[in-house]
Amino acid sequence: MIGTIIKRREKHLYVAIWFYIATLVTVAVLHIVNSFELPVTAFLKSYSGYAGVQDALVQWWYGHNAVAFFLTTPYLGLMYYFLPKAANRPVYSYRLIYCSLLVADIYLHLGRSAPLAVYLPARLGTGLGVRPSPSC
Amino acid sequence: MEIHRSDINDEADVKRLVDTFYDRVNADPLLAAVFNDVAQVNWPHHLPIMYRFWSSLLLGTMTYKGQPFPKHLPLPIGKEHFERWLELFKLTWGVVGMTVGLTVALQLVFPAFNFDLQYTTFGRIRPLHTNAVIFAFVGNGIFAGVYYSLQRLLQNPDVQRHPELDQLLGLATHHSGGRHYAAPGHYHLQRIRRTGMAHRHCHYAWCGWCLAGT
Numbered sequence: 001m002i003g004t005i006i007k008r009r010e011k012h013l014y015v016a017i018w019f020y021i022a023t024l025v026t027v028a029v030l031h032i033v034n035s036f037e038l039p040v041t042a043f044l045k046s047y048s049g050y051a052g053v054q055d056a057l058v059q060w061w062y063g064h065n066a067v068a069f070f071l072t073t074p075y076l077g078l079m080y081y082f083l084p085k086a087a088n089r090p091v092y093s094y095r096l097i098y099c100s101l102l103v104a105d106i107y108l109h110l111g112r113s114a115p116l117a118v119y120l121p122a123r124l125g126t127g128l129g130v131r132p133s134p135s136c
Numbered sequence: 137m138e139i140h141r142s143d144i145n146d147e148a149d150v151k152r153l154v155d156t157f158y159d160r161v162n163a164d165p166l167l168a169a170v171f172n173d174v175a176q177v178n179w180p181h182h183l184p185i186m187y188r189f190w191s192s193l194l195l196g197t198m199t200y201k202g203q204p205f206p207k208h209l210p211l212p213i214g215k216e217h218f219e220r221w222l223e224l225f226k227l228t229w230g231v232v233g234m235t236v237g238l239t240v241a242l243q244l245v246f247p248a249f250n251f252d253l254q255y256t257t258f259g260r261i262r263p264l265h266t267n268a269v270i271f272a273f274v275g276n277g278i279f280a281g282v283y284y285s286l287q288r289l290l291q292n293p294d295v296q297r298h299p300e301l302d303q304l305l306g307l308a309t310h311h312s313g314g315r316h317y318a319a320p321g322h323y324h325l326q327r328i329r330r331t332g333m334a335h336r337h338c339h340y341a342w343c344g345w346c347l348a349g350t
Contacts, residue, residue, distance in 0.1 A: 005286075082285070
């Protein structure tokens, strides 16, 4: 994908492409951080690098944003490409799409409010008035 | 009647395997077209190569000396075939994942659908359902859609052009002098005039949001 972007002929990156890039980068970061583990044998056995509440926090930060950046942003980008094509008219507001991309990035902060089956101190919440829920 | 099935032990067995396979290929309308019409395979010449290839693989005879990859490169297996391939994978995984999803849904109402086996209980196959749908079904959809749209949006030289689509998205307006209402170039000129902010600054701001978010 990066190689395709580098050898492009169109200078401007249509906003859908920023959604694709956001997907690529964020999914990579999510997996790297969430998969931080300590090997305990030479082969195949390892334990999470986090413990207890910290582990739960990281795992649901991953889980929440896996939904946001694997199920949502790539398809938003695809919709901004295919929907105008299907409707046979341009997007209503190109600028508004940039705003929606920013909203998606703010959403990355909300990961800590995702369904946690543990009690988490409120100060580890989003700081946006959304407290981590102890049940679901 | 008992059918005798022997293992593949010698060159004759390999020959029988290859002949049987390519008889079936030639009976298949889609594949036969690629082999006979497009590639115009000379079967009496080609089949001995296949015998050597498979006997090298199966019997370790090392009689095949060749590079199969360059041979297949000039074939008209292009981007559209790859797109179709991803789309078919998406559909196939969709059916698989959602069938499992239907099963786990039924289990919530009818416990008999657990089949009294540990491997088919709700707790075991529910993750299978979510993994198949999210990563296989949705993932192949992302690959197919991004692969298709990215090259067209970037006007990469080796992609089949869709001028009406470019026009629609305003991306071709710089070149064609067409309508400008959705032209990103126009939009950026306006924004720079208004805010004095170059395009790249917007990108820096965006990267900052991402870093802060992670």
